Amino acid sequence: MSRIVIWVSLAVAILWSLTTADIGLGKLPGAGVRLADFLGRMLPPDLSIWPEVLNGLAETLRIAILGTLFSVILSSGLAVLASENLMPPAIWRPVRAVLAVIRAIPLILVAMLMVGAVGLGPLPGILAVTFHATGMLAKFYAEAIDNVASAPVAALESAGANTVQRLRWAIWPQMAPVVLRDTVFRFELNLRESLILGIVGAGGIGLYIQTYVRSFQYEKAATVTLAIIVLVLLSELINGALRKRFS
Amino acid sequence: MSATVALSNISHQFDGIAALQDVSLTVKPGEIVVLLGASGAGKSTLLSLLDGRLDEWQGQAEVLGSKLSEGTAPTRQKRTEVGFIFQEFALVDRLSVYQNVMNGRLGHMRVWQSLWGRFDERDHMAVSAALRDTGLADLARRRTDQISGGQRQRVAIARCLAQEPKLILADEPVSNLDPAHAEKILALITGQARKRGIGVIFSSHQPELSQRFADRIVGLRQGEILFDSPAGQITQDHIKQLYYGDTPGGGLRVVS
Ligand SMILES: Nc1ncnc2c1ncn2[C@@H]1O[C@H](COP(=O)(O)OP(=O)(O)O)[C@@H](O)[C@H]1O
Ligand SMILES: [Mg+2]
Numbered sequence: 001m002s003r004i005v006i007w008v009s010l011a012v013a014i015l016w017s018l019t020t021a022d023i024g025l026g027k028l029p030g031a032g033v034r035l036a037d038f039l040g041r042m043l044p045p046d047l048s049i050w051p052e053v054l055n056g057l058a059e060t061l062r063i064a065i066l067g068t069l070f071s072v073i074l075s076s077g078l079a080v081l082a083s084e085n086l087m088p089p090a091i092w093r094p095v096r097a098v099l100a101v102i103r104a105i106p107l108i109l110v111a112m113l114m115v116g117a118v119g120l121g122p123l124p125g126i127l128a129v130t131f132h133a134t135g136m137l138a139k140f141y142a143e144a145i146d147n148v149a150s151a152p153v154a155a156l157e158s159a160g161a162n163t164v165q166r167l168r169w170a171i172w173p174q175m176a177p178v179v180l181r182d183t184v185f186r187f188e189l190n191l192r193e194s195l196i197l198g199i200v201g202a203g204g205i206g207l208y209i210q211t212y213v214r215s216f217q218y219e220k221a222a223t224v225t226l227a228i229i230v231l232v233l234l235s236e237l238i239n240g241a242l243r244k245r246f247s
Numbered sequence: 248m249s250a251t252v253a254l255s256n257i258s259h260q261f262d263g264i265a266a267l268q269d270v271s272l273t274v275k276p277g278e279i280v281v282l283l284g285a286s287g288a289g290k291s292t293l294l295s296l297l298d299g300r301l302d303e304w305q306g307q308a309e310v311l312g313s314k315l316s317e318g319t320a321p322t323r324q325k326r327t328e329v330g331f332i333f334q335e336f337a338l339v340d341r342l343s344v345y346q347n348v349m350n351g352r353l354g355h356m357r358v359w360q361s362l363w364g365r366f367d368e369r370d371h372m373a374v375s376a377a378l379r380d381t382g383l384a385d386l387a388r389r390r391t392d393q394i395s396g397g398q399r400q401r402v403a404i405a406r407c408l409a410q411e412p413k414l415i416l417a418d419e420p421v422s423n424l425d426p427a428h429a430e431k432i433l434a435l436i437t438g439q440a441r442k443r444g445i446g447v448i449f450s451s452h453q454p455e456l457s458q459r460f461a462d463r464i465v466g467l468r469q470g471e472i473l474f475d476s477p478a479g480q481i482t483q484d485h486i487k488q489l490y491y492g493d494t495p496g497g498g499l500r501v502v503s
Contacts, residue, residue: 155337157320158298159410160327160354168362169350173341 038218045226046219052208053227060204061231063122064191067129071190072183074134079141086145096142102135107193111202122203129190129197136189140182148174177246184246188239195228249312251276251414251446252297257306259292259470266292267304268470274446279437281457281478282450284467285490290450291334293467294416297448298331311413327354330412332436332449334419336403340392344383344402347391348374351406377409380439397428401435408439415440417449421456429453433460454486468492 080086082095110132114124153170161169198206205224212221252274259267266289274280282290295301297310299321308315311328315321321329330351338347352370353361360366378384381401386394391402400420407415417436421429433449437460440447451457457464458478466473466489473492474485 151333151335151337152339154300155331155333155406156350156353158300158326158329158331159351159406160323161350162323162358164358165353165356165361169342169346169353170339173339177341 041216041218042222042225044219045222046217047223049220049223050227053205053224056198056205056208056224057227057231059122060194060197060206061191063125063129063194063197063202063204064187066126067133067194068183068187068190070126070130071133071137071186074130075137075141078134078138079145082138082142083145084142085148092142096139099135099139102131103139105132105135107132108196108200111197112200115201120201120203125194125197125202125204128202129194132193133186133190137182137186140186141179144175144178144182147178181243181246184239184242188235191235192232195232250274250309251278251311252448253307253309254296255307257293257296257304257308259289259296259301259304261292265470267296270306270470270472272465272472272475274448277441277444277446279440279447279460279462280449281461281464282448282467283452283454283457283464283489284450285452287469288467289470290467291418292470294331294418294448294450298329298416299326323354327410328413330407330410330415332403332407332415332417332420334422336399338391338399338402338406340390342391343387344389344391344394344398344405345374345378345387347402348377348383348405348409351377351408351410354410373409373411374405377405380408381405381435397424400432404432404436404439411443413445415445415447415449417447419450419452422452426456429456430459454481454489 078095078099082092082099084092087095107128111124111128114127114131118124118127148171152174153166156166156170194204194206196206196209198204198208199210201207205228208224209221212218212224250273252272254270254272257267257270258265270289270293282293284290292301296304296308296315299310299315303317311325313321313325320326339350342350349366349370352366352373356366356370375384378387381404383398383401383405386398391399394402404420407417415436420436421432424432433456436449437447458481461478463476464478464481465475466485468489473489474481476485
């Protein structure tokens with residue numbers, strides 16, 4: 001029964017998308033040629049702009065690092081409030097609801113608001129990343145707190161350990177790998193999402209993509225694209241290696 | 248020398264259901280006592296009372312010369328004096344065997360120093376001795392979630408020994424083990440206790456094993472002490488009564 005409902009809904013959704021959206025399928029035939037032309041004009045990449053590209057990337061990296069750092073600090077406090085084990089429902093429920101709302105707001109939208117609030121440059125980018133990332137990180141940290149097994153904590157209490165010692169030697173060892181893994185994961189997301197912040201004036205490499213494409217300087221846009229690909233692949237490599245250590 | 252444990256008329260209820268009823272018990276220093284009884288008899292409840300982990304009860308309880316009071320956990324020092332071997336071991340999986348055993352020393356340490364992981368020579372020596380006594384010296388550096396169940400149990404015992412308690416409590420230390428293994432573990436715990444001249448109180452539902460390792464057996468049924476005798480004087484009748492005994496109303500009660 002419920003399976004039929006699922007299949008029918010799926011079919012309806014697909015048909016609705018095909019029929020009602022003005023997809024403009026008629027434009028498809030010429031697309032290949034135009035795309036080839038576009039790619040052709042990107043070659044060869046204009047490598048002479050590498051100092052600017054490097055600067056832009058460095059700024060994006062800084063936004064991601066600082067945004068992650070501030071988000072870690074905020075999330076550490078909020079996670080305690082969002083913990084089902086540490087707080088009564090009257091506190092953790094509303095806190096988690098607020099975190100869910102924060103997660104639902106796209107980063108680019110937050111960035112636009114922040115640019116409006118503090119002006120152009122990396123600062124609105126950092127603030128936006130901090131805000132946006134905290135919605136996820138605080139929730140993850142809270143779950144890490146709630147997944148700590150209580151038996152070893154009770155065992156240490158029985159052996160004479162006080163609260164701080166139990167935190168250090170029973171609670172933190174259980175949480176640490178999860179917290180570190182989640183943080184590294186969030187940093188990677190922050191880095192990827194920060195790449196486009198420049199488009200709305202919130203700092204970083206995004207500004208150059210915008211500028212070069214708008215002014216038809218495709219050889220330069222190509223260089224920026226290559227640099228971004230290298231950066232993302234690098235961060236993936238590093239994170240993969242780190243994550244293996246946190247098991 | 249005063250008694251290691253002195254309980255008089257202890258009762259405890261969980262949600263109105265009696266878990267301990269009018270239990271009185273004295274344990275002498277160095278004595279090895281088994282709490283024998285079926286599942287649900289109240290053994291774990293009694294042990295957690297002695298470990299200072301029960302919040303409220305009726306009656307008087309004294310452990311190692313100090314009175315337990317309702318609603319207040321024993322001081323750090325008092326908790327350090329009583330060692331507890333947990334049924335499910337209660338180890339911190341991601342720490343090394345060595346650090347898990349070192350965790351048994353936390354009650355002896357200055358707090359700030361223990362947070363940095365800077366332990367005194369005295370603590371390292373106690374841990375090494377406990378690892379040697381439990382045959383774990385070669386596993387010291389292994390992560391605790393990467394050793395076998397039997398080895399984990401010995402880590403739990405080593406942690407308790409490193410604590411240098413004046414009394415060891417153990418909740419069903421061998422209930423999940425095959426007979427040969429069970430004997431080894433009980434021999435280890437009681438042997439180490441005798442070597443250190445301290446008492447052991449452990450719970451069990453296995454009469455034969457208990458008789459072999461205990462000085463004294465306390466039979467618990469439905470929260471009440473049914474008998475309390477030297478291990479050598481336990482008879483088949485005792486055992487029958489404990490597991491299939493007459494209920495107060497008369498007639499045979501079969502415990503499934
Ligand atoms: N946390 C608890 N909440 C409610 N009832 C409990 C709890 N712990 C034990 N009991 C009840 O108390 C009685 C004694 O339990 P327990 O001391 O665990 O017995 P044993 O260790 O001999 O199996 C049982 O009837 C059990 O169901
Ligand atoms: Mg039990």
